[in-house]
Each structure stands twice: as C-alpha cells, then as structure tokens.
Amino acid sequence: MTTTTTSTARCDIAVVGESLIDITIGGDCTRERVGGSPALLARSLRRLGIATTLLTTFGADRHGRALHGELTRCGVRVVQAGHPAARTSTVTAHPDRPDTETVVLSWDLVHTDVPSCDHLHVGSIAVVRAPGADDVARLVSRRHPDTTISYDVNVRPSAMGPRHISIVRIDEMISRSDIVKLSDADLEWVRPGERHGDAMRWLMSRGPAIVVVTHGAAGATGYTRSGSVRVRGHRVDIGDPAGVGDAFMAGLLHAMTGRGLLGRNTSRPLRAIDLDDLRGILHHANLCAAQAIDVA
Template sequence: MTTTPTSRVRCDVAVVGESLIDIVVAADGTRRECVGGGPATLARGLGRLGMATTLLTTFGADPHGRAIDQELSRCGVRVIQAGRPAARTSTTITHLDRPGADAVDLRWDLAHTDVPACAHLHVGSLAVVRAPGAEDVARLVSCQDPDTTISYDVTVRPSVMGPRDTAIARIDEMISRSDIVKLSDADLAWLRPGERRGDGIRCLMSRGPAILVVTHGAAGAMGYTRSGSVRVRGHRVDVADAAEWGDTFMAGLLHALTGRDLLARGTDRRRLRTIGLDDLRGILRDANLGAARAITPACVPPAHIDALAAAG
C-alpha cells in the first residue's frame, strides 16, 4: 500500500528512484508489460530476498501505477510517493524487431525528500541524472547521517539523460558520495570513452567508493577494492533483458553485504574499505545466487534472451 512520507519508520534499506512499466513488443505485435525501472526492480529484488525495503518513487494514479504498487506491495516493499502527483505512469516501449528504437516516456521528480531512518540508502539509474529530481536526489544523499552507507547503481541511457556533460558531472559526483558503486562495462565505456578499461576503473575508484563492481553480462562480474580485484562467473537465467539481471544483481549484492553486517546501522564504515579480496569474492558469488533467487519470470520468450543479453 502506498504511504505518505515519514521519517519515523525504520527500515533496512531505502531505495530512491524511478519506477515504470516496460512494454515489450514482439515482431508479431504481441505486447508484454512488466514493472520496471532500475530502482523499482532493485527494491522488488530486495523484498523477494526478505529485506525490509522502502522505495521512494513516482507513478501515476492509473492502471499502470496500480500495477506497480500492487507488484511492489506483493514483494513486501513499502512504497512512498515522493514525487508530485503524476497524470500517468512512466513507460518504455521496446520493439524486439527494431533494436535501439526504444521509446521512453519518463516522469521523475522528488517533491518529498524525507527518507525513513535506514541502515543503507540506495540511489540509482535515471533518477540521479534526470531533471528536475536529480538535484533533490543529490541533496538527499548529502544530508544523510554519517552512519548510513550509500550505494549507487549507474545506468547510462543517453537518449533520456539530457546534456552529456551535465549527466557525467552528476554521475561522477554521486560516485564520490557512494560506498558501493555498480555499473556495466557498457556504462564504463560511455563514461570514460577512449580509455583503457584499467585506466577507467582507476579513475572511478579514485573518486572514493570502497567497492566498485563492473558487470559483464553472461561473463559475470569484476569487483574492485583498493587492494585489488576479483572475478566471478555469471549464472544463466531467464530474464526479460540484461538490465533486469543487472538491477537484481545489485539487490543480491546488498543482500550479501547485509548478511555480513557490512551495511548495518552503527557498523564502522571503515570495514568496507578494508575488506579482503577473498571476502569480496564470496560476496559477489552470494550476490549472483541471491539475484538468481530474486529474479522475476521472463517477460519475453526465452528465444530472445541470448540476443538481448549480448546487446546488454
């Protein structure tokens, strides 16, 4: 059930960002609709993994909005309408026979920035770079209690992010404020064009995160700390697209860190900055397993999965 903003309810994780409906159109015109948006998908994954989760988001009082509210509530996620009342819910339309021709109708703002007391705050996706809510997200993060750990899931969608220079500045600033950062290899290439991967990684790590995770689709993921890096292999699962797996992997990552008391309120944040590579390898393996448990059934026929994953 959607609630009004309050700062008196405790939760383990508060997630801030957009929620929308992904509409996938097959070559024969068949349409399938799924609850989407990186932050909403992450929150749903955390709920499925049994974590107390609150999502601050925006959607309309229409059938799509009700579908989002019902799906998140079904997964145990507490939803706070943090934006101004929207006339309709955000959507993306993907035509499987026309790769790259997605139509995005995104409505995002953050009129209310009262975050329930939480052990961990996660921000992600387009909410960090999309005006008018991006500046509110940045302010919300900057005023968090020093004991609250922060994570950021970078998602690059150039067609809806606004001017490139502004988007990169906002992404870089959020990385500098975050303890844990995840992005895909495609996101990294967009952020640091023309650079070798190692140079791009060093640049992002120099901004301050304790843990940086770069996902590589079916090839798995790489985790980086000040002391080095580790690689874990991926799992083959039926998903609507690679982005859904990435969002749910982030849920698995937060779940694995929480299980080791690395995100608990009162925990010394320096523990994240001194984590050993063997521990990080175990965390990433558990993140993969958690994501496989939390993933939703595929919204497109399995025959399309490999092509979509390769593109992602």
C-alpha cells in the same frame, strides 16, 4: 527469484529512484510489466527478506495502480514522492526496431525527505534526469553520516538527457557513494576510449570503498583499495535478461548485509573488506542474477 531467504543481520534499506512500466510491442502482442531499475531492485531485495522502502513517483492511473500493487504484494513499502505524477512513466520498445525506444518519464521528488534507513541506494535515470536529479543529490548529501550509500550507474542514454550533464551528475554521485556498481558498457559510456586500468583508477580515486564491474555472462570483478577479485558467471539456460542486473545488485547488498557491512558503524569494515569476503559476495550476487534468468 522466487526463493525468500533472511539475512543474518538486520538492515533497513531505502531505494530512491524511478518506477515505470516497460511496454514491449511485437507483432500482434503488447506486453506490459513493472520496470525501472530502482523498483526492480526494491522488489528483489524484499524477496530476499530485507526490509525495503522505495521512494519513487508514479501516477494515479492504471499503470500506477499496477506498479503499486506489484510492489506492495512483494512487501515493499512504497513512499510516493510529493504529489502523484500526471501520468506513470513508461518505456515503449519494439524488439524489431531497437532504435525507436520511446521514454516518457515523470520524475520529481518535490523536496521529499529520505525515509529512516540503515542503507540508502540510488540508481539509474533518477540520478541524472531533471528535475528529480537535484533532489536525489540533496537526499544523499543530507543522509545520516552513518548511513552507507550504494549507486548503480545503469546508463540508459535514450532516457538521460544531455550527456555532458549526465556525466557531471554521475561523477558527483560516485564521489558520494561507498559502493558503486556498473557494467562494462556503463564504464565505456562514462570513460569512453580509456584503457580499463585507467578508468578503474579514476573510479577508485573518486572515493568509493568498493567498485563492482559486471561482465554479463562472463561474471563480475570487484575492486577495493587493496586489490581486485574476479568471479565467473553461472551457466544457465537462456531466458529473459530483464532485471538481471538489479537481481545482481540485490544479491550484492544482501550478502553485504549478512556480513554486517551495511548501515551504522560499518564504514571502516567496508573499506577494510578482505578480498576473499568480496569473492564470496560476488558469487552470491551472480547466483541471484542466474536465478533471475532461470525464473524469467
């Protein structure tokens, strides 16, 4: 996304999670770019005009300098958790050999405190990967009681460690969150073989006010205690899908901020959200995702 807009309500968002360099090796070409779902979300939020802090960890190496430079150029306030990592995290992929992805992840918050914020977002590998996962859970449990929480499940099996441990941590984070977003593939990984309706009833029983399930190009469905609403995706030319899910999440939070649904004293309005409002929020999120593909 290249268009910057300003939300109608002030909301400081802190994003907690991994930042890394995605390395793609194909033929004689090697491509490196900023990655990590939380880092890409922070960048997208700032481009949408939201004051955003990223609590993360990376090294003092060439990749770490690239991460810091890209994020700060966009206006993201980057807070290095604890001591710099020995090396910046990387994910190396060969497009012609999809089963050979190599993940080198440094993730340890070293008892860092969460920055002051109205809304706290956590996501992806950071929630499940030790040793930092325990610190993420601690930060969420110690946040101000009026701070709303969102969680993007964003399953990456190759980087998450033992599945049975990841499932427990995902379950715990869902139960602490007001807003949960996951894809069809994430849902199948978390609740394998379960009928969609049963899986959704389980998710809602964990306590979130809103659960959003994305369906790729087919759009997204939002669920609340009072029902559900589905919106279609936007038709766009095929582009690079990297970061599209994070752009969708940014659009979701941006639209909720504009409606005064995030931050202090918003728990009741968030849980009483009208389905027509949720439909409008999902439309906005889909538009942000489509724009991310268009400009990739």
